[in-house]
Amino acid sequence: MQKIEKISQRKERIKKLVAKLKRMYPKPKSELKYETNFQFVVAVILSAQCTDARVNGCTNILFKTYKTPKDFAEARLEKLRIEISSVPFFRNKAKNIITAARVVQEDFNGNVPRTIEELTTLPGVAYKTANVVLGELYGIWAGIATDTHVRRFALRFDLTDNTDPTKISKDLEALTPKRDWKYVNNGFVLYGRYICPARQHACDEHPLTRIWPPSGSRWPKAK
Structure with a gap:
């Protein structure tokens, strides 16, 4: 019973996080440059x-x-x-x-x-x-690609108990409707790159931290 409640709580939490990411990045795209x-x-x-x-x-x-x-x-x-x-x-x-x-x-x-x-x-x-390529080129989101940003936020926002990227991907996919997978992947990447980088800093006032305050306490306060 406890496990079901925990999954339910995580689903509700990621729903709120994704809703915010959608508003911040309505058309998330890779920042890699290419023509073909x-x-x-x-x-x-x-x-x-x-x-x-x-x-x-x-x-x-x-x-x-x-x-x-x-x-x-x-x-x-x-x-x-x-x-x-x-x-x-x-x-x-x-x-x-x-x-x-x-x-x-x-x-x-x-x-x-x-x-x-x-x-x-x-x-x-x-x-x-493969997931990044399919999503970017064809709009096919067959899964959630877990890079360093996605892994970091999945752990900080208590969305997984795993540390292995493949297992994290499966956890996130189970918590999120397929239509929102692109926001989990590209959204977290852009958020990590421009708002909440990996280096130590104070992030209690960041948009996603406000949704899940415990994540803010996992950073040492900036001096």
């Missing part, structure tokens, strides 16, 4: 353990040369590594990008897949990445 669908896949692969700002700085030049899966599939590995060397783990990412481009070109006729199952066959594309 496969460029977005590349940008998301590059964004692993890297800020969007750094990725955009890299792709601002990169995407002038590479636009389609064919362009990336024909790239020389060592050259691409140099071209993306400003992002972390550029060696592995370059290899994954070229291989993913070849898979898209050969197995999907040059089109970025539209399902989680197909997307996760691409090197460098896991569950989280």
Whole structure:
């Protein structure tokens, strides 16, 4: 009985949080810059353990040369590594990008897949990445992608007892109607980036903290 009540309370809480995020970010979108669908896949692969700002700085030049899966599939590995060397783990990412481009070109006729199952066959594309790609490119929210921002707020707002990103995603998906999944993902990301960053600060007056005050006490007061 206690477990049912706890889930019920969490559902009510996330409902209020999402309602606020909807008002703040009515059309939440990724801040990664791209022109073609496969460029977005590349940008998301590059964004692993890297800020969007750094990725955009890299792709601002990169995407002038590479636009389609064919362009990336024909790239020389060592050259691409140099071209993306400003992002972390550029060696592995370059290899994954070229291989993913070849898979898209050969197995999907040059089109970025539209399902989680197909997307996760691409090197460098896991569950989280696949959900981001589907949501951004096709408006298909097959799940909630848990990045550092989503994980942080899921724990701070007592929406999960888990720390593993995949388990957090499943918890959030169970608490939220599918139509609102994009607000949980992109909304929390934008909120964390511009209003409540990870560094220590006082956040008791932040919009979402007012909805769930206990979250504010989890930060040391700013001096």
